Amino acid sequence: MNEEYQPEYGPKWSDQRVERMLGALVCGVVGLLLAMIVTVFVRAWPSFSHNGLAWFGPGGNVDDQLNAIFLSGQAGTEYIYTFHAWPLIWSTILITGGAVLIALFSALFVAVFIVEFAPEWMSNILQPVVRFLASVPSVIYGLLGVLVLVPFIGNHLVTEGQKASVAGVISLSGYSLVAAVVVLTTMIAPLMVSIFTDGLRAVKPGWLEGSLALGVNRWRTTWKIGVRSARPAIVAGTVLATARAIGEAVMLAMISGSVGFAPNPADGLIFIYEPSRPLAPTIVKNIDQLSSPPANATLFAIAAVLLFSAALFSLTGYVARRSMRKYGTA
Amino acid sequence: MKTASPPQSTAPSAAPQPPSPSQGGTKGAVEGTATWALSDRIGLAICWALGLLFCAIAVAIVVYLFIKGISYLDISMLTTPASAGFSQAESGGFSDALIGTLIVAVLAISIALPTGVATAIWLVEYGRPAALARITESTIEAIAGIPSIVLALFGTVIFSSTALGFLSRSSEGVVFGRSFFAASAMLSLVALPLIVASTREGLNAIPRHVREASYAVGKTKAATVRRILLPSSRPQVATGAMLGLGRIIGDTAIIIVLLGATQNFAPVEEAPFPLDYLRGAGTTLTNFVYEASPTGNLNQPEKAYAAAFVLLLMVLVLNGAVDIVHRRARKVGTWSH
Numbered sequence: 001m002n003e004e005y006q007p008e009y010g011p012k013w014s015d016q017r018v019e020r021m022l023g024a025l026v027c028g029v030v031g032l033l034l035a036m037i038v039t040v041f042v043r044a045w046p047s048f049s050h051n052g053l054a055w056f057g058p059g060g061n062v063d064d065q066l067n068a069i070f071l072s073g074q075a076g077t078e079y080i081y082t083f084h085a086w087p088l089i090w091s092t093i094l095i096t097g098g099a100v101l102i103a104l105f106s107a108l109f110v111a112v113f114i115v116e117f118a119p120e121w122m123s124n125i126l127q128p129v130v131r132f133l134a135s136v137p138s139v140i141y142g143l144l145g146v147l148v149l150v151p152f153i154g155n156h157l158v159t160e161g162q163k164a165s166v167a168g169v170i171s172l173s174g175y176s177l178v179a180a181v182v183v184l185t186t187m188i189a190p191l192m193v194s195i196f197t198d199g200l201r202a203v204k205p206g207w208l209e210g211s212l213a214l215g216v217n218r219w220r221t222t223w224k225i226g227v228r229s230a231r232p233a234i235v236a237g238t239v240l241a242t243a244r245a246i247g248e249a250v251m252l253a254m255i256s257g258s259v260g261f262a263p264n265p266a267d268g269l270i271f272i273y274e275p276s277r278p279l280a281p282t283i284v285k286n287i288d289q290l291s292s293p294p295a296n297a298t299l300f301a302i303a304a305v306l307l308f309s310a311a312l313f314s315l316t317g318y319v320a321r322r323s324m325r326k327y328g329t330a
Numbered sequence: 331m332k333t334a335s336p337p338q339s340t341a342p343s344a345a346p347q348p349p350s351p352s353q354g355g356t357k358g359a360v361e362g363t364a365t366w367a368l369s370d371r372i373g374l375a376i377c378w379a380l381g382l383l384f385c386a387i388a389v390a391i392v393v394y395l396f397i398k399g400i401s402y403l404d405i406s407m408l409t410t411p412a413s414a415g416f417s418q419a420e421s422g423g424f425s426d427a428l429i430g431t432l433i434v435a436v437l438a439i440s441i442a443l444p445t446g447v448a449t450a451i452w453l454v455e456y457g458r459p460a461a462l463a464r465i466t467e468s469t470i471e472a473i474a475g476i477p478s479i480v481l482a483l484f485g486t487v488i489f490s491s492t493a494l495g496f497l498s499r500s501s502e503g504v505v506f507g508r509s510f511f512a513a514s515a516m517l518s519l520v521a522l523p524l525i526v527a528s529t530r531e532g533l534n535a536i537p538r539h540v541r542e543a544s545y546a547v548g549k550t551k552a553a554t555v556r557r558i559l560l561p562s563s564r565p566q567v568a569t570g571a572m573l574g575l576g577r578i579i580g581d582t583a584i585i586i587v588l589l590g591a592t593q594n595f596a597p598v599e600e601a602p603f604p605l606d607y608l609r610g611a612g613t614t615l616t617n618f619v620y621e622a623s624p625t626g627n628l629n630q631p632e633k634a635y636a637a638a639f640v641l642l643l644m645v646l647v648l649n650g651a652v653d654i655v656h657r658r659a660r661k662v663g664t665w666s667h
Contacts, residue, residue, distance in 0.1 A: 018552040022452035026462070029449060029522075030469045036476075036484045043487065106380045113377035126381055128653070129388045135573075135645050136391065137580030139616045140638050143623050144391065147631055186387060219370040240475070247477020250582040250616075254625045280583075283479050287587050290486060303480045314475025318468060 040307055043300035050081035055301065058086035062260030066286060066298065073292025083298050085305075087262035091276035094177055094263065095256065096245045099184035104238055107189045108227070111196035116222045134190035142254035145183040150174040150255055158273045170274055175257030178272040183255060184248060188241040195240065199233020200226055236320040243313035246280070247306060253281035279306055392642070399639020402632040408640075412593035412618075421630065424637050426594050427618035430510070431579055431644075433607075434589075434614055437514035438521060438578045443571050445518070446525030451555055453526070454533040474523035478516075482587035485516040489588070498609055499598045510608045513588040520581055521574025528570025532563025565659035569652055576648045579641070582616040593618065593628070615641045 048055055065083050072080040110130070114123045154174025163172045203226050211221040227234070257275020260282075265271050277285070279302050289295035363371055407423030414421065449466065457463040489498055490507035498509035536559055544554040560567070590596065590611030597606035613621075615637050621627050622634035 013550075013552050013556075015551045018555075019452075019456050019458075022448050022456060023462070025445065025448050026452050026466050029445065029473075030462075030465055032519075033469050033472060036481075039484060039487050040480065106383075109373075109377050109380045110384060113381045117374060117377055118381060122381065125385060128649070129385050131652075132388055132646070132649055133384065133391075135576045135580070135649055137582070137616055137641060137645065139580070139582045139619045140391075140395070140642060143619055143634055143638050144394070146623050146625055147635075148394070189384075217366050217370065219366060219373060223373075243475040247475075247479065249477065249479040250586070250620060254620070254623060258625070280477055280479050283483065284583060284586060300483060303483045306477050307480045310475045310477050310480075311472050314471055315468060317475075318471040 037307065040300055040304050043297060044304040046079075046294070046297040047081055047083060047301035048304075051083055055083060055085055056089060057084055058262070059084040062087050066260070066282075066289075066295070069298050070286070070289045070292050070295040073289075073294045073296075079294040081294050081297065083301075085279070085302070087260045088277060088279045088282055088302070089305075090262045091177075091256065092246065092278035092280075094276070095180045095184060095252065095278055096242060098177070098181040099188060099245055100238065100242050102181070102185045103189040103192055103241060106185075107192035107196055107237070108234065110189075111193050111200055112222055112227065114193070114197050115200040116218065116226065130190045130193045133186065134194065136187075138187060138248060138251040139254075141183050141187055142251035145179055145251065145255040149179050149182065150176075153179055153273065162270050162273065166270065166274070170259065170261055172270075172273050173257075173275075174273075175255060175275045176273045177256075177263055177276060180252055180256045180276075180278075181272075183251060184245055187248065187251065188245050191244060192237040192241045195233055195237030196230065199230035199237070202233075203229045232320045232323050236317040239313045239317035239320065243310040243317070246313070247310050249280035249284045252278055253284045256281060258285055392646075395635070395639050395642050398635040399642075403636040403639055407633065407636055411595075412613075421628070421633075424593075424615065424618045424633065427613045427615045427637065428640065430589070430595070430612045431614040431616075431641075433510055433612070434514050434517060434585070435575055435579050437510060437608070438517040439571060439575055441515060442518035442521040442525055442574055442578075443567075446522050446570065446574070447529050447560075447567060449522075450526045450529035450533060451559075454530055455551065455555055455559070470523050470526050473519055476519075477583075478520055478581050479583040479587070481516045481519055482584040485512055485584065485588045488512075489515075496609075499596075499611070506611070508588055508590040508611045510589065510610070510612055513584055516584050516588055517578045517581055520577050520584070521571075524573045524577065525567070525570035528566045528573065529563060532566025533559055535566075536562055565655050568655050572648050572652050572655070576645055579614070579644055579648075580616060582620055585614050585617045586620065589613065589617065593621065615644075 060082075062083075062085065068080050069083060072078065110126070114126050114130075118126060151174055153176055154172070157178075158172045158174065158176075166172065207225050207229065208221055211225045212218070216224070256277050258277050258281065259275045261274065261276050263271040263274040263276055283299050283302055286295065286299060290299065363374060366374075404423070407425075408428060409425050410423040411426045412422045412424055449470070453463060453466060486507055488494060489509070489512040490505045492500075492503065492505055495505040497511040499506040540558060540562075541554055544558050545551075549557065590613070592611050593613050595607055595610060595612045597610040599606070601609055618637045619634050619641065622630045622637065624631060626634075
């Protein structure tokens with residue numbers, strides 16, 4: 001360093017003291033997380049204890065239940081907690097699952113393309129593009145979805161016959177599963193691509209060269225050797241993207257349709273045009289009900305489910321990435 | 331995105347920066363596709379198609395928002411606050427939202443940056459006892475995975491407690507719990523994992539002998555961190571801070587829950603100047619876009635486009651800054667030479 005000589009720090013900045021100060025800060029961060037987990041579950045407990053496992057099951061209209069819960073807290077009468085979240089959970093599973101599957105497929109191909117096959121100029125374009133797509137705020141994706149994609153689906157893809165066939169049950173206006181899946185895929189695929197490319201780049205060149213020397217062509221070498229040895233990175237990327245998708249609230253609140261309805265794949269392909277509402281947007285939509293104690297408990301119960309599943313996924317991703325270190329491919 | 335920070339290899343020839351595309355894999359081995367099986371060629375075609383699709387989506391987003399933004403954006407929107415009105419022409423602009431975004435960004439990053447850098451220093455340079463280090467690592471990973479809406483709900487619990495009433499509006503013992511302080515404190519948690527990951531990467535890239543040289547001339551560990559390690563990992567710290575900033579200004583859920591549903595500043599009366607605004611509720615660009623979209627309460631799509639355009643410009647500038655820092659760091663060179 002080309003700095004002037006600075007006198008040594010006094011005992012105020014002694015090593016022991018600095019170590020203890022930093023350690024205390026770190027303990028504070030850990031404590032905050034623990035406090036958060038405890039708080040969320042304590043607040044959620046009334047809702048879980050009143051419903052038992054039926055909380056996760058189907059039964060009745062979720063929106064009516066949420067409304068009754070809210071009103072019972074306002075009226076000051078006996079609190080109602082009855083809540084069966086299955087339509088919300090099912091919608092979360094459908095939207096997240098669909099988006100993760102499509103994103104996994106396309107992100108894998110794009111990552112292989114960037115690392116192995118794209119010409120120099122193409123990968124120089126693609127890398128900033130991926131970084132840009134990953135950094136666009138979710139509310140902008142939501143806005144474009146609601147003003148461009150949703151009207152397009154409602155006006156051009158859904159036929160009048162389809163609208164009439166379910167008219168008594170639900171209205172098909174374009175706010176749909178397919179819109180949510182498409183936009184969510186666009187949001188999480190770049191995240192996957194950036195982790196996959198890191199993994200693919202870290203594959204030892206010798207392994208690939210060995211395969212090439214045996215006369216295997218570049219495409220098969222990449223998939224049989226490169227992608228296989230980057231498997232931990234692929235698991236990590238997929239799992240982290242899943243955690244992100246489960247927690248996505250605002251964008252889905254804008255375009256998923258906001259109806260507590262469980263689209264049924266058994267109805268045929270029409271189910272992809274049906275509206276629904278996953279767990280996280282439910283919190284956003286009902287946030288002004290926090291003042292009512294039973295509604296508060298119900299929203300925290302939803303948050304507890306989100307917290308549990310997202311933490312599970314991201315810790316799985318963490319473990320997968322640790323194992324990358326063990327195999328030396330990262 | 332630096333969500334996956336690859337652990338640095340210790341081989342002396344390995345460059346700390348991610349390798350440039352020309353170094354990766356088998357590229358350079360010239361081989362035509364003419365000899366490939368049909369399925370392999372179809373696969374390559376899929377690669378090209380998806381790569382071009384990604385580019386097309388990005389271009390479409392940018393071009394569409396630029397066209398919409400420029401046609402609807404009026405300079406007066408940036409200087410007039412939102413107001414009640416019947417038509418989009420009467421209801422003012424979003425100056426409060428713009429200033430709100432800046433306030434939130436500054437406050438949140440000024441919490442997240444010192445905390446994140448200190449956590450990273452502790453993890454890399456101290457890290458004892460080892461059990462606590464492992465717990466801290468997984469804590470940071472867990473925070474990165476927690477949905478921001480859950481952070482927001484947790485924030486309502488913290489900041490509605492009477493002990494923290496001085497951070498927001500309170501009347502007759504009931505704490506409102508919505509303020510710039512509350513939103514920024516929770517948003518700093520969103521940025522924290524990115525800053526920690528990036529700073530750790532920078533510290534790990536500095537070889538051992540640099541630290542040993544510093545100890546050999548009698549510097550303490552703390553002084554080494556302060557004088558040697560932090561200055562040389564400045565690019566990575568800056569990258570982490572900017573990635574964190576991008577997440578902060580893009581987050582909507584925390585703002586909706588913890589900053590309030592108004593479209594104007596709502597300062598508290600009893601506090602002196604800067605504090606009255608910071609303790610009051612407000613709005614940001616993301617909140618404005620959400621409320622002005624057809625699903626929100628205002629339903630002014632033209633202004634939503636204009637605000638989204640301003641927001642996108644901010645994100646683009648941040649992305650560009652990350653690129654510049656990266657390129658400059660590579661030009662300056664690395665420790666391994």
